[in-house]
Amino acid sequence: MDFTANPTPYLSLVSAISYGAASMAMVFINKAVVMQYAYSMTLLTLQQLATGFLIHLGRITGYTKTRGFNVETAKKLFLVSLFYNANVAFALASLKGVNIPMYIAIKRLTPLAVLIAGFFYGKGRPTTQVTLSVILTAAGVIIAALGDFSFDLFGYAMAFTSVFFQTMYLVLVEKSGAEDGLSSVEIMFYNSVLSLPFLAFIIIATGEFPNSLSVIFEKSASLSFLVILILSLVMGIILNYTMFWCTIVNSALTTTIVGVLKGVGSTTLGFFLLGGVQVHALNVTGLVINTAGGVWYSIAKYHQKKKKQKLPKVAVMPDVEEGHRK
Helix, strand or coil: CCCCCCCCHHHHHHHHHHHHHHHHHHHHHHHHHHHHCCCHHHHHHHHHHHHHHHHHHHHHCCCCCCCCCCHHHHHHCHHHHHHHHHHHHHHHHHHCCCCHHHHHHHHCCHHHHHHHHHHHCCCCCCCHHHHHHHHHHHHHHHHHHHCCCCCCHHHHHHHHHHHHHHHHHHHHHHHHHHHHCCCHHHHHHHHHHHHHHHHHHHHHHCCCCCHHHHHHHHHCCCHHHHHHHHHHHHHHHHHHHHHHHHHHHCCHHHHHHHHHHHHHHHHHHHCCCCCCCCCCHHHHHHHHHHHHHHHHHHHHHHHHHHHHHHCCCCCCCCCCCCCCCC
8 A cells, every 4th residue: 555646735734743653652662672682783674674585475365456576677776775774774883882861862853964965965065044954953962961861872872883884775765765656664674675685694793693582582471572573573664654654755854853852752751751851950951951952943944935935937847845645
């Protein structure tokens, strides 16, 4: 099933809300899993296996209208898959040492990275409002980090690296979906298939396999762990679909804005759920500034888009800055 063809304003809104809700839930679910299961790359491999299997099953049973595997398309989507898995792998690694509020604050820098990437490939300079908002967001991260008594250098490095790869794959997903006419389900399928060889090499090279599987079998006796693991696999599929759906129906920029807004709720809940947060005035102040910068950024981009929509259309080319799909 796919909804990306000729999206209506209603579907655009639903796709954005769905991605925001799934993204927020996934942060807490992944945090809960890695607190009990340290093999993050094996977890990612299982998520991709489950995604690819279910989509293939849906295609052969006629539930999803997707095309079969095409080598040329796979070549075009290779970098999308590489950047996606790098993003998730580094994000999972960062959650081992970074508490959820700080993790959200760092990931909130993705719009800044998208703007910088856009500047280098010809999108031009951002407006003053947008520039100031991302500066405020970045300042909030620095202040919050200074007040983070549980500071973990490795975790912070992993989170910042994840931001870089998230930026790259969002831009590529938007480009691939618009130019090649691929649906969100098809991109998910190619992403899963292309991921497996890379992930298999990683879990073997790092020594996770086969010990990681034996640990799963041992922990499967615990009902609570089993529930969290299955929930993680299911939510991994849902998050992938809603992320690709939102990016194709709207744009890479919209997806990052949704991520900023859902981060407000995640940051608040992160102080009370799963622990690991030492509350300090400097830390809280930084997170408030970071959140304010994120909200300001979203409002600035919204007004910028509204102004562009009011301008007379002089060509049939899509609006490159705001995405290939309206």
